[in-house]
Amino acid sequence: MQRETKQRKAIRRAITDAGHPLSPAELHERAxxxxxxxxxxxxxxxxKALQEDGWLAMVELPGEPPRYERAGKDHHHHxxxxxxxxxxxxxGCPGNLKSVTPDGFKLEDHEFVLYGRxxxxxx
Amino acid sequence: MQRETKQRKAIRRAITDAGHPLSPAELHERAxxxxxxxxxxxxxxxxKALQEDGWLAMVELPGEPPRYERAGKDHHHHxxxxxxxxxxxxxGCPGNLKSVTPDGFKLEDHEFVLYGRxxxxxx
DNA sequence: GTCGTTGCAAAGCGTTTGCAGCCTA
DNA sequence: TAGGCTGCAAACGCTTTGCAACGAC
Numbered sequence: 510m511q512r513e514t515k516q517r518k519a520i521r522r523a524i525t526d527a528g529h530p531l532s533p534a535e536l537h538e539r540a541x542x543x544x545x546x547x548x549x550x551x552x553x554x555x556x557k558a559l560q561e562d563g564w565l566a567m568v569e570l571p572g573e574p575p576r577y578e579r580a581g582k583d584h585h586h587h588x589x590x591x592x593x594x595x596x597x598x599x600x601g602c603p604g605n606l607k608s609v610t611p612d613g614f615k616l617e618d619h620e621f622v623l624y625g626r627x628x629x630x631x632x
Numbered sequence: 633m634q635r636e637t638k639q640r641k642a643i644r645r646a647i648t649d650a651g652h653p654l655s656p657a658e659l660h661e662r663a664x665x666x667x668x669x670x671x672x673x674x675x676x677x678x679x680k681a682l683q684e685d686g687w688l689a690m691v692e693l694p695g696e697p698p699r700y701e702r703a704g705k706d707h708h709h710h711x712x713x714x715x716x717x718x719x720x721x722x723x724g725c726p727g728n729l730k731s732v733t734p735d736g737f738k739l740e741d742h743e744f745v746l747y748g749r750x751x752x753x754x755x
Numbered sequence: 756g757t758c759g760t761t762g763c764a765a766a767g768c769g770t771t772t773g774c775a776g777c778c779t780a
Numbered sequence: 781t782a783g784g785c786t787g788c789a790a791a792c793g794c795t796t797t798g799c800a801a802c803g804a805c
Binding site: 657 | 771
């Protein structure tokens, strides 16, 4: 990644402003506000480039298309609201992982997703 | 679902024999051993029918195509081996979920995936 | 001016659907 | 024999890629 185009700038800004993980389509929609005619292929290409650059991190939830957030955050997990479909960050970790790992298996990593209603939708 | 065709029988058997979740492609491959010329569309249609029938359960892991296992098992999670790409069942649950749920959020469900090396690949 | 980047359109890939013929009950 | 089920091929939705033009440096 070498040049700072207006498209790339808009995509960066969309991620930064969102505050929660965005899908490629959401990212395209938001960045299009700033750059008219932005192509979806450009969004995908920049997602890849920004990931390789270590600026962007992929958030994969079961059964969901991938979303993206700023990289470099502390270890965290996600809460997926079934009502508004938004994804929120959750600090902390339940721990206790070793105790459920089968004997002989080598645990390297884990993912962990909460489902329910966010504070707005629970009201 | 009303008729017991040889295709459906083969698909049921493939799931039962596997002992771990299978992707549609794996299911097609295994069931094809028993029924020559089995169409992939038939596999997908039966996956849907068997799910609606409550016989089959979908296992969705982050960033992975869906896999399927027998329904009706006790609450469990999965271990995904990064070496052989197989998915194993893990009994138990780390608990402690309430403590990481943000205030005001209503927790309804959770998913939880371990990554690493299975006992065979760790050797 | 160079060559990384872009938009468009075509190609991929996994999944779904329309349809005519098949076969279970 | 009826109509659920199947295989095939076309259609889909999302993502990737080829290509000629564009524009950041």
